[in-house]
Structures are given as structure tokens and as C-alpha cells.
Amino acid sequence: MTFPAGPEALTAEWLSQALNSEVEAFSVKPLGEGVGILGLVTRVTLEGKGCPPTLIAKFPSPVADNRAVANIYDMYEREVTFYRDIAPTLTIRSPTCYYLDYDPGSRGFVLLLEDLQGYENGDQVTGCTEAQCEQIVKAIAGFHAETFATTSFDTIQRHNSEAQVAGMQAGFSAGWPVACERFPELITPAALAVAGRLPDALPKLLEEITSAPVCISHGDLRLDNVFFAEDHIALVDFQAIAKSAPEHDLAYFLTQSPSDTVRNARDWVAIYHEALTASGVTYDIELCRTRYQKCALYFLCYAVVICSALDLANERGRQLGETLLGNSLRSIAELNAFDLLT
Template sequence: MKHEILGMGFQIVVHPALLAPLSFFIALYNRLSNMTPMANPLFPATADAITPLWMEQALSARFPGTRIATIKLTTFIDGTAQKMRYEIAYETRPDGAPASLWTKGGFDPKGASQGDAFANEVRFFRDISPDLSINLPDCYFGAIDPLSNNGVVLLEDLTARGASFGRATIPLTPEQAAAVLTAQAQCHAYFWQGYGKKPPRWLRPGGAIAATGMVDQYFGLWDGAAPRPRFAHLTAGQRDRDRMRRALNRLMDDLRTRPICLLHGDPQHGNLFFDPGGRPGYLDWQHCMLGVWAFDVAGFLVTALTVPDRRSHERDLLAHYLTALGAAGVGAPAFEDAWADYARYAMWGFMWAMCPVDAHPEEICSSNTERACTAMSDLDTVRLLAS
């Protein structure tokens, strides 16, 4: 198959199995030269570009000899990213090649507002996930387009494992939450304050959330969110737009200046899956970053549990997390110091009050806003960030 290298005026003939390594050298060349970046020949610019031939080329690097007859789109989820499930009919199916998979990328204009997010998900599965012991979907392929900085991954269809998935409107039990916190501790321990491996250079404090100014983006949506049902759950103090913006920006300043560990970055329980035995795992790693452990812990707990369960169990669950950190080999903070960080980082849950409905439907935004805003009141979060 011929692939024209843009901007160089000639064509080269490349075997499909060599296209993924070629993409690496193209990216390297782009970084080392002053030329306009070249297109990645194995990057689908749109969702329509995901064809049987493209899928065959993408899978050939992992599964040499792949020949695909047809692909069938069975599910399309349009959120911040576009996620598409395909069933694959093979002419030649190497051992291990999947019968179905998910394609994920930013194939929509709103993806451009995510900065490095989709490229970072590719990098996460390339550079970090092979060394983590936590439960993750298998990644069969990933590519980054230097022209758009978009990323695309081909991921395991977890339904083939019999997995179930977290639903933001269905709270977890305290026992399930404890299992998730164990997984978070194992993830956080990987780069914990110099323990373990050195973070790759692309993994930045605050990640794409900080780089794209997401807090200010969301406050720009305040007027559209205010008439929605979710705002009924805000206290009078939480309706003070300037006060809440200042508090969230103080939180982001802290997140960027204390790069303690590797974070998932979007820890709400709608991003969880559970194996049949109940072992949890996380999806959607586009916001992985360096930062403060409490971003993940509080961001998860204040929305994952019912209000009564959180109130009854959050101190015990935080202690469980700290014990799991110690078991992973790192020096966990003292409980009272950890509690202070947990109470402050509950502030991140306020982002649900402004979340656009093209990212999550109102039912989810309203449910998470109620739980998060109640937790912020219980924990005196805004006052702590003002002090």
C-alpha cells in the first residue's frame, strides 16, 4: 500500500506491519526538524476514516498477519471523546486478535479543547500501563497525529471478560469503594515522590486539565448551567460565582505545585469497570497527570457513595487508602494531614455543577453535584481553601 509523506514530495511503499514503527520515526523527525509537522499515515482524521483497511493496518503491528474482511459498528458514544465499538470479521485472524474492540479518539470539534488529553492517553498506554499492577483494559494500538495533537487508541472490549461498569447514578457500596481506593494507592505509589520509576517528561503537573485552563472554561458555562436542576443542590455560599472560582483556582495552584504522584485525573466512578470477581479498574486515562493524591481520592469518594454512606465511612476509607499506600511501599502521610488534603480536594467535585451536557447528561451532573456540594458543606471545603 502506498502512503505519501506530506511535504516531502515523494511516495514510499510500506508494509502494514511497519506503519506503527514508521509513525514513531515521523514524530521523531518532526521534533528534530523545523519543517511543518507531517501527517501520521496511520491516524484516522475522522471517525469515517476507520475502515476495515485502517483497522487491519492498526492491528498488524500487534498481530502480524492480520487480514480483515469487514468491521461492524455496534455502539457509538459521543462524549468528550468519541468511543466506537466494532465487531471484526477476519480473513486471517492471528492468535489473540480480538473479535471486538473499542476505538477512542477526539474526532469531534469539542475534542480540540482538551489539549494534550487524547495524545496523553496514547502515551499512558505506551509508557506507563505496562508497568502498573492495577486492572486496566488491554490497548492493542495507539497513535498520535502531530498535526492536530489528537490521539486514538484501540482498546479491549471488556464485555468479553464479563465486566460490568460503574454508573454515576448508581452509588457504590463502602466495600466497593475500599477496593477502588486500594487500586488508587497502587497507582499513586508508582511515582510517589521519587519512589519507583521516574515519570516520563510528557507527564506534567496538572496535565491537560491545567494546561487548557479547564476551571475557567467551566466557569464560562455557569450561566447555562444555573437554570438546570443541578443548581438546586447548591447552598447560598456555593452560588457565589467569584468565590467558587477563586477556591477552585487555589486548588489548581496546589495541584500543580505539589507533583507527588501519578493521578488518573478523572476518578469519578462512571469511569470504573469491575471484573466478575469484583476487582475494579479504571477507564479513560486521557487526564492522567502528576499531582496530589487527594485529587483522585476525594474526586472519587464525594460522588461515588450516597451521602449517608460517605458521612459514616469516609474517615475509615481514608485510613484504608493510607494503609494501602504503605503496603505499596511508600511513606503515607499522617492521617490528620491527609484529612486536611482530602477536605480541600473535595472542591474538585464542584466542577459537576458546570459540566456541559454534551459531556454528561443532566441526570449524571445533577446526581454528582448533589453529593459533591453536600460533601463540600460537611467538610467546610471552601473556607479551608480561603485560609
């Protein structure tokens, strides 16, 4: 059956068919500020028989420029692939997918997903507790173990695609001067001296990060994409999944989401490695530490690109920028990761 291009095209008849239920009435509400920049995310409230009371409906961004960026990186197809092919093979919790469709010609898609009511949504500005950090680190170790050295999922690219390398080189080159101007109090002399060399180092750095062994990485593992229950977590937003080093997710999360206090409370790399190997994976701890250092340096690109694009007139935007960039630079200093550029 054909699918709606956006929430305005939803009908009770189509929802009934998609959900195999009887939808009598529904209403649609866009989700909050900052959600779904490269996609349109809405909450649909339903009335009827055999349907959930609410669900999350995702569509392509209505903004042409945002849609173009998403298409360069195949973000819509990646998320559909995750829910269709990968999620059913995993233990880690993600929203139940009620319905999905994707049109390769138009690159349009629709996802009808479980609304994770009753969970606590993480917040990258607020940070997380040490116990929550442990939940995440151990959960992603299990996720990575289940896809470690996988020979399946051929459509999922390695993270060092030409588009990824070029995008990060251009994004960092344009964004670093802006970030330095916006947040001068966060820029250390060491960062100022060598960070400008990062774009030229990216091809080799990403080649090393994506060399075997790799696993399926979430790709955007930050607190805003984590939902907490008492005894487990759930992850959302799989538009950036890729084949990459297991430390890809670990480093992005640890170097930009927890506070310095939580990040330095324990040896999280060792905890992650122990959980990974306890799941049956053979993996050297020193390789894990080396790749973690490289990933930490690489993800400065993400912090810089985001910080340079934020609306600083928005208080949360400023707080987010300070959190991302500050945490990233302090993590790099702790790991001596700028030494990789000298």
C-alpha cells in the first residue's frame, strides 16, 4: 500500500491498515524543540480498537536542505534498515516498530514506532548519574557483541564513506573558527595549536577506526537518544548506524554526555571491555584503549559542527554547546589524544 509523505496526509483509514486495527479518530502533535532536525518526528494519539493509545510517527524533514543532507548520508534508509533487519536480531531495547515503508525512488519513508511512555528520557545538558552511565556502557557492550565482526547487513556502510570523510572535513574546517569565537573560554592553548590539523588527519583516522574488527554502531549515542527504565535502557534514532569500531559509540557517549565527575569516576573502557568479552568476544584491551583514544579525537568534529550551528540566543542551545565542546576538549586532554596530530 502507498504511504503518507508527511503527518498531514495521515488518515484513519491508512492508520487502520498499517496497524491492523480500527482507528476511529486521531490527532498529531510535533515533538519538542531540537527533535528531528533531519526528520519530522510526531506523536500520534489514537482512539479505536486494537491500536496503541499513542505512537511516534517519523517522516522525512519538510525542509529541503535538511532532507538533502539526510539523503547524502542515506539516513532515512539506514533507520528503516535498522528496524526492518537489525532490531529483530538484538537484545538491546528499541521502540517496537508497528509499520515501516521506504521508497528508494523518492527516498521517502514512514515509521510508526512505539511511544516509550514510562521511560525517563536522557538529557545531554543535564548529564547522567554514575549508575545510568554504567547501564549504558554495559548495554552497548551487549549490543556490539551481538553484531561483532558481522558478515551480515551488507547495505550498512562503514563509517569512513567518502561522504562522511568529506562532510567532517568541511564541517570542522568551517566550524572550528566559529566555535573558537563563540566559546573562547573552552579553547585551551593545546587545542588552539593543533586542532586545525584534524581535517587533514581524518582520512587516516577514520580508516583506522573502521578497520576490522568492527560491529554495528548506533552512530549517535548521546543522552538525548537514551531512555531509562529501572533495569534497562532503550535506544532511539538509528539514522546514523554504521559499521565501525566498537569504541565509536563508547567514545561519543563518554566524551560528550556525562559530566567530568561521572566520566572520571571509573575506568569505563575497562568496564566496557569486560562486558564485551564476557559476551563471548575475543578482543584485546590495549587495542580497545587505542581505538577509544582515536574515536575521542574524531568526535571533536561532531562537537564543533554542532556548536557552530547552534542558535546561541536559545539558552538550551548555549548550554548544549558548552557541554559538548567542553566535555570533548577535556576528554581529549585527559587522553592526550591531540598527540595523534603531532
